[in-house]
Amino acid sequence: MTSEKSLQAQLADHQLDRLETLLDDPEMPDAMRLDEIQGYLCAALSGPQPMPEEDWLADTLGNEEALASETGREAAGLLRTFASALEAELAAGEPPVLLLYPRDDDENGPSDYVPWCQAYLAGVDAAEDDWFEFLGEVEGEAESEEIHEEIGFLDERLFPLMVLTGEAEAAALEHGEEWPQGEERAQIENECEEELAQAVTDIYRFWLARRGIQTIHREQPKIGRNDPCPCGSGKKFKKCCGVD
Secondary structure (H helix, E strand, O other): OEOOOOOOOOOOHHHHHHHHHHHOOOOOOOOOOHHHHHHHHHHHOOOOOOOOHHHHHHHHHOOHHHHHOHHHHHHHHHHHHHHHHHHHHHHOOOOOOOOEOEHHHOOOOOEOOHHHHHHHHHHHHHOOOOHHHHHHHEOOOOOHHHHHHHHHHHHHHHHHHHHHHOHHHHHHHHOOOOOOOHHHHHHHHHHHHHHHHHHHHHHHHHHHHHOOOOOEOOOOOOOOOOOEOOOOOOOEHHHOOOOO
């Protein structure tokens, strides 16, 4: 894994190594990799409201049952420290050093940004409040132009993730637009790789500035991901009608 000595001094190198080992334990076959966890948490800690700890722990470890094992409990403890250190960096406006694995498991090859970015976008999708819908649901907005500017800001900051996952290219082709190839494509991707850490930091601080200032107006109460599903199945909403 590619990383530098950052992520606050709160998490020592040996703790990251231990967390990697635990995540690879057969008792947690559905756990995310460490690069995916960092990407997912950068999104989960952002948004209109941060994702509850119990939710991101279950998501990153694979399921709630993983927390019942000794391995899962130890991993959860390290993940709490990891998340705390990561959030401290984001809140301070310090772009995190991205934890990335080499592409195709080639230690001398380039870093693979795709899993990190895919996990971040999964964290965005898992938020209880849709980020873009939230901006339109907030009470007390004096001018719609401000909302358009904020949506534009989010689109711009999310662009590196859309490029690196291939979603930007897919959207362009779907609309009959050409997508850069060759050297121009490589340059755009390199720029997005360089901008990624700053982009997710900007997004975190954007949402941090909005929290507690406005309230959401809804005709019906919001259904939490861990609330009983209203369909009466007896399952949690996120495992029933709330499944994407």
